[in-house]
Amino acid sequence: MADTITITDDRTGKTVTVPITDGVFPASAIRELDPSLFVYDPAYMQTAACKSSITYLDGDNGVLRYRGYPIEQLAEHSTYLEVAYLLLNGELPDQTQLDQWRHDVTHHTFIHENMRKRFVDGFHYDAHPMGMFVSSLAALGTFYNDAKDIHSKESRDKQIMRLIAKTPTLAAMAYRFSVGLPFVYPQNELSFPANFLNMMWKVSGYEVDPRLERAMDVMIILHADHEQNCGTTAMRIVGSSQADPYSSAAAAASALYGPLHGGANEAVVRMLTEIGSIENVPAFIDEVKSGKGSRLMGFGHRVYKNYDPRATIIKKAAYDVFEVTGKNPLLDIALKLEEAALSDSYFIDRKLYPNVDFYSGLIYQAMGFPVDMFTVLFAIPRTAGWLAHWQELLTDKDQKISRPRQWYAGPDERQYVAIGDR
Numbered sequence: 001m002a003d004t005i006t007i008t009d010d011r012t013g014k015t016v017t018v019p020i021t022d023g024v025f026p027a028s029a030i031r032e033l034d035p036s037l038f039v040y041d042p043a044y045m046q047t048a049a050c051k052s053s054i055t056y057l058d059g060d061n062g063v064l065r066y067r068g069y070p071i072e073q074l075a076e077h078s079t080y081l082e083v084a085y086l087l088l089n090g091e092l093p094d095q096t097q098l099d100q101w102r103h104d105v106t107h108h109t110f111i112h113e114n115m116r117k118r119f120v121d122g123f124h125y126d127a128h129p130m131g132m133f134v135s136s137l138a139a140l141g142t143f144y145n146d147a148k149d150i151h152s153k154e155s156r157d158k159q160i161m162r163l164i165a166k167t168p169t170l171a172a173m174a175y176r177f178s179v180g181l182p183f184v185y186p187q188n189e190l191s192f193p194a195n196f197l198n199m200m201w202k203v204s205g206y207e208v209d210p211r212l213e214r215a216m217d218v219m220i221i222l223h224a225d226h227e228q229n230c231g232t233t234a235m236r237i238v239g240s241s242q243a244d245p246y247s248s249a250a251a252a253a254s255a256l257y258g259p260l261h262g263g264a265n266e267a268v269v270r271m272l273t274e275i276g277s278i279e280n281v282p283a284f285i286d287e288v289k290s291g292k293g294s295r296l297m298g299f300g301h302r303v304y305k306n307y308d309p310r311a312t313i314i315k316k317a318a319y320d321v322f323e324v325t326g327k328n329p330l331l332d333i334a335l336k337l338e339e340a341a342l343s344d345s346y347f348i349d350r351k352l353y354p355n356v357d358f359y360s361g362l363i364y365q366a367m368g369f370p371v372d373m374f375t376v377l378f379a380i381p382r383t384a385g386w387l388a389h390w391q392e393l394l395t396d397k398d399q400k401i402s403r404p405r406q407w408y409a410g411p412d413e414r415q416y417v418a419i420g421d422r
């Protein structure tokens, strides 16, 4: 059978035949048929907006790979910095490359003192840390005028290294400000996750527990990329205007902030707290099904129509963390909720399974993170994914400034009416 598709415009009888490659055909076929004909595809449900070699996702079979490597193997054997290198460069680093990358990132974790003293200190006392993080990312770009030089690989590499290195510092700073604690400076002798935990929690005598350090590393590996999700698409759309990477990353982080995206882990913990006990689970499920209450947060995914492979790894990591911190009392409610949903035809028929956010909040909460910080924790590693896509976009000859078309549904031309006659 030919790997082509033939489209006929029944209004004119004109026909166009184009190849189907890897299940994709070019929309230029429509343009060829009639340049004023458009495809209506709200939320890009059926649209591939780019060609990408970074992350492979098979939602029906629950498969996730970064640059070809299964997420399960990376979570078990790798570190976040190695994974970030892989996402950004396409290959795992050798020892020399990894040592250099680790050295570069470690030595760029400090931020300009004015960022903290003048910018962060200006936030309202109860500012949401994710709101602070989003605006700090954009503000950070104003310290690096060379960031605008996006056509220079050397400049791009420098900004990428700065962003990967400084996001944990911005995140911890937002947290320390929100609780009124003095800022803790980065420590070069610590690993990437340990340095972050240290900047978060350091008070006299604090030592990072190596088991929590590893759990943090696994969590950030799992969140490092997820192909063309809402935040990454925001990164690509803003980046396509040739904005600097700090501004583009701030846009991506803003998208992540929403409760249907990275804000869902925060919503899960709030939901579990509201449910309160396992006896209330059936009533909650009924309410979700009636469509009158909230959705079952942490369930369902645009692409996964099977168990999100990250949720499986996180569920296991949760038990490792609870061994150190004690069990999160919300775990029993979560397990009961999962069991009830996975045996209910409403969720089965709609292929709704736990996603990455269902258990991640429980881990973060057990580690001591306030729920307000959860999306910030997601944004730190996702910065690597955003930047890998930004770089890919800028070197992709097929790409231009993003500019979708619309289906105009407003009034036809009409004449202005003076205010007294309306």
Ligand code: ACO
Pocket: 259, 260, 261, 262, 264, 288, 294, 295, 296, 297, 298, 299, 300, 301, 302, 303, 350, 352, 355, 356, 357
């Ligand atoms: N609880 C109850 N019903 C749900 C849920 C849910 N969590 N998710 C989807 N549904 C239902 C919808 O009501 C709809 O039912 P209908 O066909 O009877 O109208 C059907 O399943 C399909 O849902 P859509 O909203 O069309 O699916 P979409 O792909 O647009 O949404 C999304 C995906 C936003 C993730 C959705 O499943 C959701 O809202 N989940 C809860 C929020 C969440 O956990 N988000 C995190 C996603 S992972 C991430 O961003 C990192």
